[in-house]
Amino acid sequence: MAEYILASQNGRTIPTEDAIFGVNTRASQCIREYGKENVIDATIGKLLDDQGSLLVLASVDEVYRSLKPEEYANYAPIAGTPGFRKAAIQAALKNNTLKRIPRACAAPGGTGALRLAVGNYSSIGDTILTTDWHWGPYGKIAGEIGRSVETFRLFDNDRNFDVEEFRSHVNGLAEKQDTLLIILNSPGQNPTGYRLTDDEWKSVIAVLSALPSSKKIALVADTAYIDFAGDEDDVRTFLPLFDTLPDNVMALLAYSFSKTFTLYGMRCGALIGLAPDERTAEEFSRVTEYSGRASWSNCARAGQAIIEHIYEDPALLERVTAERTEIRNMLLARGAAFGEEASKCGLDMLPYNGGFFAVVPCENAKEVGLKLEKEAHAFTIPFGDGLRVSLAAMPMTQCRILPQKMKDVLSSME
Amino acid sequence: MAEYILASQNGRTIPTEDAIFGVNTRASQCIREYGKENVIDATIGKLLDDQGSLLVLASVDEVYRSLKPEEYANYAPIAGTPGFRKAAIQAALKNNTLKRIPRACAAPGGTGALRLAVGNYSSIGDTILTTDWHWGPYGKIAGEIGRSVETFRLFDNDRNFDVEEFRSHVNGLAEKQDTLLIILNSPGQNPTGYRLTDDEWKSVIAVLSALPSSKKIALVADTAYIDFAGDEDDVRTFLPLFDTLPDNVMALLAYSFSKTFTLYGMRCGALIGLAPDERTAEEFSRVTEYSGRASWSNCARAGQAIIEHIYEDPALLERVTAERTEIRNMLLARGAAFGEEASKCGLDMLPYNGGFFAVVPCENAKEVGLKLEKEAHAFTIPFGDGLRVSLAAMPMTQCRILPQKMKDVLSSME
Numbered sequence: 001m002a003e004y005i006l007a008s009q010n011g012r013t014i015p016t017e018d019a020i021f022g023v024n025t026r027a028s029q030c031i032r033e034y035g036k037e038n039v040i041d042a043t044i045g046k047l048l049d050d051q052g053s054l055l056v057l058a059s060v061d062e063v064y065r066s067l068k069p070e071e072y073a074n075y076a077p078i079a080g081t082p083g084f085r086k087a088a089i090q091a092a093l094k095n096n097t098l099k100r101i102p103r104a105c106a107a108p109g110g111t112g113a114l115r116l117a118v119g120n121y122s123s124i125g126d127t128i129l130t131t132d133w134h135w136g137p138y139g140k141i142a143g144e145i146g147r148s149v150e151t152f153r154l155f156d157n158d159r160n161f162d163v164e165e166f167r168s169h170v171n172g173l174a175e176k177q178d179t180l181l182i183i184l185n186s187p188g189q190n191p192t193g194y195r196l197t198d199d200e201w202k203s204v205i206a207v208l209s210a211l212p213s214s215k216k217i218a219l220v221a222d223t224a225y226i227d228f229a230g231d232e233d234d235v236r237t238f239l240p241l242f243d244t245l246p247d248n249v250m251a252l253l254a255y256s257f258s259k260t261f262t263l264y265g266m267r268c269g270a271l272i273g274l275a276p277d278e279r280t281a282e283e284f285s286r287v288t289e290y291s292g293r294a295s296w297s298n299c300a301r302a303g304q305a306i307i308e309h310i311y312e313d314p315a316l317l318e319r320v321t322a323e324r325t326e327i328r329n330m331l332l333a334r335g336a337a338f339g340e341e342a343s344k345c346g347l348d349m350l351p352y353n354g355g356f357f358a359v360v361p362c363e364n365a366k367e368v369g370l371k372l373e374k375e376a377h378a379f380t381i382p383f384g385d386g387l388r389v390s391l392a393a394m395p396m397t398q399c400r401i402l403p404q405k406m407k408d409v410l411s412s413m414e
Numbered sequence: 415m416a417e418y419i420l421a422s423q424n425g426r427t428i429p430t431e432d433a434i435f436g437v438n439t440r441a442s443q444c445i446r447e448y449g450k451e452n453v454i455d456a457t458i459g460k461l462l463d464d465q466g467s468l469l470v471l472a473s474v475d476e477v478y479r480s481l482k483p484e485e486y487a488n489y490a491p492i493a494g495t496p497g498f499r500k501a502a503i504q505a506a507l508k509n510n511t512l513k514r515i516p517r518a519c520a521a522p523g524g525t526g527a528l529r530l531a532v533g534n535y536s537s538i539g540d541t542i543l544t545t546d547w548h549w550g551p552y553g554k555i556a557g558e559i560g561r562s563v564e565t566f567r568l569f570d571n572d573r574n575f576d577v578e579e580f581r582s583h584v585n586g587l588a589e590k591q592d593t594l595l596i597i598l599n600s601p602g603q604n605p606t607g608y609r610l611t612d613d614e615w616k617s618v619i620a621v622l623s624a625l626p627s628s629k630k631i632a633l634v635a636d637t638a639y640i641d642f643a644g645d646e647d648d649v650r651t652f653l654p655l656f657d658t659l660p661d662n663v664m665a666l667l668a669y670s671f672s673k674t675f676t677l678y679g680m681r682c683g684a685l686i687g688l689a690p691d692e693r694t695a696e697e698f699s700r701v702t703e704y705s706g707r708a709s710w711s712n713c714a715r716a717g718q719a720i721i722e723h724i725y726e727d728p729a730l731l732e733r734v735t736a737e738r739t740e741i742r743n744m745l746l747a748r749g750a751a752f753g754e755e756a757s758k759c760g761l762d763m764l765p766y767n768g769g770f771f772a773v774v775p776c777e778n779a780k781e782v783g784l785k786l787e788k789e790a791h792a793f794t795i796p797f798g799d800g801l802r803v804s805l806a807a808m809p810m811t812q813c814r815i816l817p818q819k820m821k822d823v824l825s826s827m828e
Contacts, residue, residue: 070467250420294529300717
């Protein structure tokens with residue numbers, strides 16, 4: 001346990017150094033020593049072009065430059081400008097009209113959106129449920145405000161969503177708690193790239209529908225990678241299913257504009273509530289706005305103004321969407337290439353349907369990762385029982401050669 | 415108590431409607447009915463020109479437009495870019511070189527900086543100490559993460575800082591708690607415009623120095639309005655006094671770039687730790703970075719990039735400073751005019767030395783405020799036992815006429 005001198009631990013375990021930071025430092029060192037062209041840096045969670053530069057949509061950059069001082073320098077309302085909130089719902093739901101009542105509250109990125117969900121739809125001391133393969137910050141967001149995380153096995157033996165494991169953990173926690181918040185990251189899951197099928201979502205809903213109606217349940221779909229997971233309509237077919245949830249289940253979408261609009265550093269996100277009725281919709285706005293006020297006040301306005309302009313102008317929206325389709329296709333082609341090569345050389349990987357990342361499962365992931373760094377100058381992130389590979393950050397050529405390198409290292413360690 | 419349907423209360427009292435929001439709605443209605451020129455809106459916490467438009471420094475706007483996509487669209491490091499962190503310390507301390515070790519962690523505005531301070535330098539369940547006249551969100555920030563706020567009387571009978579009240583509350587809380595966090599908003603306090611003198615800061619330090627060294631104390635100076643409180647060097651003479659604090663007291667500055675760089679909507683702020691030694695400086699970085707990661711991840715990069723560019727270029731910095739001096743002088747002239755008129759007509763006001771706001775103390779502030787709205791079409795914010803007047807939002811002509819209007823309403827109610 002860390003020793004705290006003047007700071008307070010408050011139940012948190014705060015490491016002295018971040019594990020990912022360590023890998024990144026070694027990658028930079030390796031690049032300095034061997035040259036950029038001889039190193040594979042598959043750690044970065046941003047979409048880079050084949051030359052390693054950050055991809056920013058030209059249409060979005062134009063809107064950035066067109067903003068009036070008032071639009072970036074002035075405060076936004078706590079919940080976001082009205083135009084932004086409307087656009088956020090449109091961006092998240094696209095062509096789906098739900099019976100549930102949608103409400104949006106601005107948040108600093110997807111992290112802020114998750115913070116709003118956890119802070120308002122779980123109780124202090126609660127255990128939150130998510131999958132064993134999951135984005136590390138879930139645990140930090142929960143722990144920072146006095147909650148903890150329990151995981152269930154994402155994949156059954158056939159590498160489908162393990163609904164039995166889900167059911168057993170949900171029921172177990174619901175016996176102990178009056179409130180239960182569940183986070184499922186789909187489509188384009190970080191780290192695996194998995195997407196729940198609509199039938200799997202139906203099973204999820206069936207499990208939650210079987211709980212006593214006295215329980216307050218929140219189902220959070222973390223949709224950070226939704227627009228890089230496949231065709232934008234195809235990956236949204238699960239949304240109308242939320243209309244079949246019982247009234248004691250709040251459906252929440254943690255939506256991020258970072259990837260969809262290549263605006264990572266603008267910290268523009270939203271928590272979207274899909275409420276069963278007007279009262280819970282009002283409650284959503286009231287509690288999330290309060291939490292925002294008490295955590296970061298309003299959110300950065302520039303990103304909101306950009307999104308607002310894009311959704312005000314159908315021609316511009318079309319241009320943005322077309323530009324995004326192009327870079328998404330580039331990403332999905334990288335994923336297909338990686339998968340092809342993996343299959344050729346017999347490298348196992350978890351089901352990848354889209355998104356920024358894929359996982360090669362292995363035992364002793366840390367050790368394998370270090371060996372891969374040393375022998376192949378390839379940098380990945382150890383993630384439980386596997387190595388996370390950023391397809392978003394690798395040029396196509398590297399997607400073609402990395403699988404064999406990983407296979408070689410794994411074989412040498414058998 | 416509010417009724418919670420699907421959300422969790424988590425110890426918070428979340429109102430259905432914000433009080434300030436109510437005043438603002440009435441002000442807008444009044445403007446529609448009687449015309450902008452016949453309404454005094456002294457509610458707004460932003461510096462407006464005499465025509466009611468947001469003041470944005472032209473030099474800052476130029477830098478905004480010059481940013482490369484990489485500089486606003488890319489993620490910033492969690493604690494802020496290295497250049498920003500350096501600039502944040504320079505902006506906060508200016509020409510003061512302290513023996514204490516300064517460290518900065520980026521935060522979404524002053525609110526985020528306070529959130530980092532409270533989350534890391536107080537314990538869950540703690541009572542935090544601040545003045546009776548204080549910015550409302552202190553209580554919300556504390557309550558959102560399981561702390562509460564106790565207040566002591568800011569002014570003694572001579573309208574100086576009430577050091578005896580401070581001592582008594584500090585000692586009382588230190589007897590009950592092992593950790594104690596204190597927030598003092600100076601210079602240019604919101605709402606009063608008060609600035610502690612250096613002798614008053616010395617008394618504050620003496621009180622804290624007398625506590626047992628086993629207590630972990632954090633002294634937060636909320637300096638949000640520091641660059642609109644008077645000459646930028648004069649208002650910083652208290653900073654070197656922090657070198658005389660004992661080692662069990664962490665000194666923290668909640669610094670906001672919103673006012674100083676007219677970048678409200680960019681949500682650019684920093685918590686600055688002035689640590690007694692390298693170990694506590696390291697600890698500061700570790701715990702604040704972790705809290706940021708777990709609350710909002712990184713902060714918006716554009717504001718950081720703007721600040722970085724300004725501090726890299728001495729000529730630009732000089733231009734920004736000169737432009738700010740001009741608008742600060744305008745604000746301070748408004749304050750002087752308001753004070754002059756108040757004194758002419760015998761209207762009492764709390765000591766104002768600078769900053770965006772001033773307070774006219776009165777009983778039944780809500781009632782007085784409503785009468786002022788109705789009879790004089792003048793809108794202010796009731797703040798405990800007084801009305802907060804935004805000098806930042808009123809043209810000079812209104813600063814000259816509002817005091818008599820307030821006096822009239824108060825006299826009519828005697």
